[in-house]
Amino acid sequence: MKRYIAAANWKMNKDVPESREFVKELLKKLLNIKDAEVILCPPFTSLFSIGELLKKSKVRLGAQNMHFADSGAFTGEISAGMLKSVYCEYVILGHSERRHVFGETDEDIHKKLLKALEKELKPILCVGETLEERQSGRTIDVLKQQYRAAFDGLSDNDMRRCAIAYEPVWAIGTGVVATPEQASEAHREIRQLIARQFSGDLAQEMRILYGGSVKPENADELIATDEIDGFLVGGAGLKVDSFASIVQSVDNYLQAQE
Ligand code: 13P
Numbered sequence: 001m002k003r004y005i006a007a008a009n010w011k012m013n014k015d016v017p018e019s020r021e022f023v024k025e026l027l028k029k030l031l032n033i034k035d036a037e038v039i040l041c042p043p044f045t046s047l048f049s050i051g052e053l054l055k056k057s058k059v060r061l062g063a064q065n066m067h068f069a070d071s072g073a074f075t076g077e078i079s080a081g082m083l084k085s086v087y088c089e090y091v092i093l094g095h096s097e098r099r100h101v102f103g104e105t106d107e108d109i110h111k112k113l114l115k116a117l118e119k120e121l122k123p124i125l126c127v128g129e130t131l132e133e134r135q136s137g138r139t140i141d142v143l144k145q146q147y148r149a150a151f152d153g154l155s156d157n158d159m160r161r162c163a164i165a166y167e168p169v170w171a172i173g174t175g176v177v178a179t180p181e182q183a184s185e186a187h188r189e190i191r192q193l194i195a196r197q198f199s200g201d202l203a204q205e206m207r208i209l210y211g212g213s214v215k216p217e218n219a220d221e222l223i224a225t226d227e228i229d230g231f232l233v234g235g236a237g238l239k240v241d242s243f244a245s246i247v248q249s250v251d252n253y254l255q256a257q258e
Contacts, residue, residue: 004223004254005163005209005230006247007039007124008237009064009092010046019046022240023053029244030059035254037230038247039090039124044078051087062090062124065098068111080119091116092232094150095126096169106149113150117158124163124232125150126211127190131170139168140189147193156198163207164190165232171212173234180225183210187227216242219249 014022019042030038041062042050051061067077083091093116094109109125116123127146129139143166151159166186171178178186187208195203210222211232222228230250236242 001035001254001257002205002207002229003035003037004250005037005039005207005232006243006250007041007062007090007165007209007230007232008243009041009095009211009232009234010043010238011064011097011234012043013238014042014046016046016049019043019050020053023050023059025240026244027053027057027059029240030057030247033058033247033251035258036247036251041090041092047083047086047088054087060089061087062092063088063121064092064095066091066093066112066116066121068108068115070115080115080121083121084119089122090124090163091121092124092126092165094146096128096167096172100130100169106146109146109150110152113162117154117161122161122163124165124209126165126167126232128167128169128172128186128212134168134170139186143186143189144193147190151197156202159194159198159202160205163209163230165209165211166190167211167232173213175213177213177215177218177222178210180222180228183222184225184227191227214246216245216249219246220253223249223253 039060039062041064063083066080093112098104113123127143129142133142168178191203207229209230209232210228214231214233215236
């Protein structure tokens with residue numbers, strides 16, 4: 001069975017004491033979780049400290065970004081090797097805020113993806129269209145472009161180590177969640193791209209997450225959609241109760257499939 005993911009992207013929120021408090025509370029609430037893979041992506045400053053707390057748990061740690069170089073004169077940047085040394089297993093790449101607020105290009109993201117794989121981190125590649133792109137009928141073209149640029153030239157084995165998050169920019173932090181149909185359509189398109197580049201089997205194996213205004217109130221309906229293999233959660237991942245509830249939705253769905 002495919003292991004669905006419930007991941008929290010904290011963005012620029014929570015200092016070290018707040019991060020530790022969250023983790024201690026969350027671990028108590030996840031005691032009955034069996035099948036969902038839970039990933040926390042805190043700010044860089046909290047990685048080491050909560051990595052220590054998570055060591056004996058099944059919760060995984062991810063970073064929100066990294067640089068593509070190994071080391072050097074890149075003031076303010078963090079390398080893949082540094083992330084490995086603070087217990088990271090995953091790294092989010094190409095988040096829409098990186099693309100649109102910080103001007104990251106498809107080429108930067110491709111270089112980061114290759115470096116993450118070389119250093120044995122598992123990338124979660126984010127793709128998604130803006131409202132304007134959707135309204136002008138360009139959603140599929142945007143997804144194709146972002147997908148192809150990121151995964152160009154990858155081997156099957158490297159692709160297997162990646163996950164993809166479809167995050168429509170208009171749904172991020174807006175309270176406007178994609179409908180199951182809108183999300184399914186985008187996920188199906190992404191899966192077809194994988195099938196064409198690699199194989200149908202690999203396309204089925206890959207985990208494609210949905211992100212954008214996921215909340216406890218909409219998680220059950222979204223996760224029941226065939227194409228959605230988990231969530232990348234922003235705002236609702238900042239509160240223990242709401243994140244634990246979303247994790248529970250993912251786990252309940254998986255247990256019902258057994
Ligand atoms: P929200 O859940 O706050 O809409 O954010 C989604 C997101 O950007 C996760 O990476």
